[in-house]
Amino acid sequence: MKFTGKILYVLSKPAPEKLKSELSNIVDELNKTVLVKGVGKPEYGAKIVGYTIVNGNVLVFNVVSGRRVKIHDAALRARKKLAEVLGKKYRIGIRNIVLEDVIIELEGEHKVSLKVPYVKNVEVSNGRTLIYLSTLEESDIKKPIVDRLIKLLYEKEQRLLWGGKAEHWYLVKESGVKRKIPPFREDPNKILEEIGWIKRFSIGQWIYTPPFTYLLNMIKNIFLDKVVKPLGFQEATFPKMYPLEVGLRTGHLRGTINSMLFASLPVSYDIAEFEELIDYMYVTNKAPAEEVGKYVKPPSYFLCFAQCEPFYQFFSKEILSEESLPIKWFDQAGPSFRWEAGGIYGVERVIEFHRVE
Amino acid sequence: MKFTGKILYVLSKPAPEKLKSELSNIVDELNKTVLVKGVGKPEYGAKIVGYTIVNGNVLVFNVVSGRRVKIHDAALRARKKLAEVLGKKYRIGIRNIVLEDVIIELEGEHKVSLKVPYVKNVEVSNGRTLIYLSTLEESDIKKPIVDRLIKLLYEKEQRLLWGGKAEHWYLVKESGVKRKIPPFREDPNKILEEIGWIKRFSIGQWIYTPPFTYLLNMIKNIFLDKVVKPLGFQEATFPKMYPLEVGLRTGHLRGTINSMLFASLPVSYDIAEFEELIDYMYVTNKAPAEEVGKYVKPPSYFLCFAQCEPFYQFFSKEILSEESLPIKWFDQAGPSFRWEAGGIYGVERVIEFHRVE
Structure with a gap:
């Protein structure tokens, strides 16, 4: 499971020139500390691979992340550190976080419903599945719905890697008891x-x-x-x-x-509404499920x-x-x-x- | 309940001139005997109101009938008598019976499904229902399906004439026992x-x-x-x-x-076929009946x-x-x-x- 995408921090004021020149250091610091903290291998954490400031007050990070610090976790982790630096030094606050162009990449080919919230598009090819998410606001990021989505995708991937039941048992030892032929062998x-x-x-x-x-x-x-x-x-x-x-x-x-x-349940509590079906069954003496189904709710x-x-x-x-x-x-x-x-x-x-x- | 329509008797040979001149007597005889036998009032029986011979060998009766000798009963009753006369006198057999343009007229306005076999069209107006049947062959006439259809229509008519439950009880007498107030009156x-x-x-x-x-x-x-x-x-x-x-x-x-x-039943025994629905439920934590219904058979x-x-x-x-x-x-x-x-x-x-x- 891999994430790519952009984290946008909407600042309360335009970023001063000094901040721009300092960004390289801030990004290095983030990449070395909070984005890989407690993740085991660095590739499980997140990494800012590019950055820029647009419209004067929007700080944009291009991020690649693994499953231990998912891109939305990274956004929240980095926010904390950024808020510290920006607040103390420049008296700038962070108004909003937006995630754009997030793509979740899974091992294996998976079906994912486009009806699932935040899923914009799905591409499956060459043993990989790319899930394109719609834009996520800070309020979305904190919702369990996003976590559930990612948990679902993770489980899909794991299930596929893990394989079916049949591969996962093997005979360790057989008891020495001889198999007696039972006296009653009929069905x-x-x-x-x-x-x-x-x-x-x-x-x-x-x-x-x-x-x-x-x-x-x-x-x-x-x-x-x-x-x-x-x-x-x-x-x-x-x-x-x-x-x-x-x-x-x-x-x-x-x-x-x-x-x-x-x-x-039946479609109505009023038997008059079933009259045509009843006539049909009365005369044909048949009750096909398809016909009955028309008079029954989901x-x-x-x-x-x-x-x-x-x-x-x-x-x-x-x-x-x-x-x-x-x-x-x-x-x-x-x-x-x-x-x-x-x-x-x-x-x-x-x-x-x-x-x- | 009233029937109108045509009974066609397909003869094994062209009808001779002599038969044509004798038809008037045969029809009178049928109307006086087999078509009203055992019906109580004559209007409950059937009556041949016109007759002709077409294509040389098809004897056509225009019939009006009541509920005791329905038009298809009339066709079978008259067939027996006809076969006797035609066989003995002219050595002509009856190859087939066909009912055409049969209309069943009911008291009251009724819904009747067009999916019911043999029902071609239904007209409801002015407190009457006309049911137009498709052409019936001898083999159809003998099927229980026609009898079931007519029984259904008869019951519809009767039910309407008879009215609802509410009208059919009245208080005869009330017992003298005084209504005690029960010691426990809570719910x-x-x-x-x-x-x-x-x-x-x-x-x-x-x-x-x-x-x-x-x-x-x-x-x-x-x-x-x-x-x-x-x-x-x-x-x-x-x-x-x-x-x-x-x-x-x-x-x-x-x-x-x-x-x-x-x-x-579910649409499939293979859980893979439910993947999109499961994803949807997993992420939204909802299971709307409409969505589930798409994965369920009638x-x-x-x-x-x-x-x-x-x-x-x-x-x-x-x-x-x-x-x-x-x-x-x-x-x-x-x-x-x-x-x-x-x-x-x-x-x-x-x-x-x-x-x-």
Whole structure:
């Protein structure tokens, strides 16, 4: 990750001639001290590679920086030092900082949405990605939105350098235990279906008939009685459908959006507005998702994915006393949903599953 | 409900002169017998109001009919009689029946979707609705799709004539019991929220903390132990999200689509395809439904609405012995969802609710 661009300091007065002649020393000083302080290798820090004064009162630094002192960090670091020098010696203040023509260069070829704030253009070529930012004012620089953008870009780069999961495990040692051939080697899913204990409902969804429900309840009760309750957990009841904002807070929308299910409201509470769709379904006896979709709003919820989501909501504005911790709650109030389209099998890997969590 | 249109009988040979002269009698006979048989008032039956022979071998009847012998019923009724006469006397067969220029006239002004099969055009004016059908061949006439269309139109007309719910109840008598003022008159919802037993989650959704969950479980257990189990019901576990086709079969998509919630799958199982959206959410820390909606397929599921839905799926292709009836199952495996936007209040009327059913 590399940054290039211009830092503009808007001064409160025109720069005097004396300052101009002194700039070379100030820049050298900045490059040797605050711009590389605590960065390890100098290339991780920032460097002023050119400077000039325009319009009399705008001090312009051309900067190249690494990831430890990003260009906007450099602007703030240098500001502090500059303000000292300018204030003491010339009684000049710094009115504003502007970043212009900032380009963030990433290793690897990345897709970056042009809808992301401050991203003006993206160029991808020869294993590198150039991200052109729009002009940033001092108020922008201090916003978390810029930090989030840069953190995102850094993570994209790292993820690519780090590679996928498959490369990162290897067998250290195998235990000496001989692999016994289990006495029962049939597929229990097939047997359960044949004897009518489970019945296919839809992709990754099953109906559990009373004998199988009984069996699962027994296993659940053992878990509750021997583990959950002795550990002091109490039952709470969590909703099973969550507003999208909750998924932002938990990080699921960023990390697992490809395996989540989304929920939408009907376009209206007035059935008269559905009349044409109802007629269509009535006569054709079909309900194509595309047609139904026209009468449904964009998805404002997602279905319970990882059980814990309502905790974020519950405690989001709470201040807790230390004595009240840890909070020991469990929930078994309904199913969770994961679109494991690539990996479903029998009742082992399903789209809709029950759990105590 | 009134029908007008032409019935065309395509004959296997040109009609001889003798048949032409006999047509008047045949038509009279049809109008007096098969076209009004069993209809009560004659205007409920069908009437041939004109006839001609075109292209030598196409017998055309202009027909007006009521709802008891709809024009396509009339075509089939008259066909039988005609086939007899033509076969015996002239050795002529009927190759095909075609209905042309059929107009269905309804009392009241109705919206009818032009996407409905066979509907060519709709005119609404002066308290009447005219529905123009496209040409129907014999094979169409025999399809349930035409019957469904006509049934739909009939129901629309009836519903309008019958009026809304509000007009159809009146107070017969009030019991003499004096209305006692209950000793507790506060709003329990407010108290539950104040003491932290329930917490607002989203519109019509609540988190039930352990004390409230305990209370609800006690009430549930009394119901299970005193009512459900003594009656011989056994617990089954039903999915809580259903393919749209199930909603067609149960009738919910036609009857309650305005209060249902719909579920959608992500557009892809590959997270790389969500990269731009993820970037956007990462940086802005927002997840607008419109943006998320672009990465979600049209809704192919609806959320559990009336609990019973999977029963339809379960027994849809089953033949049951009489001894196995009644099937006594109950389900408590998760919540149901109703978009009661107009009527939610506290934990009394919610969007997501738990039940034993």
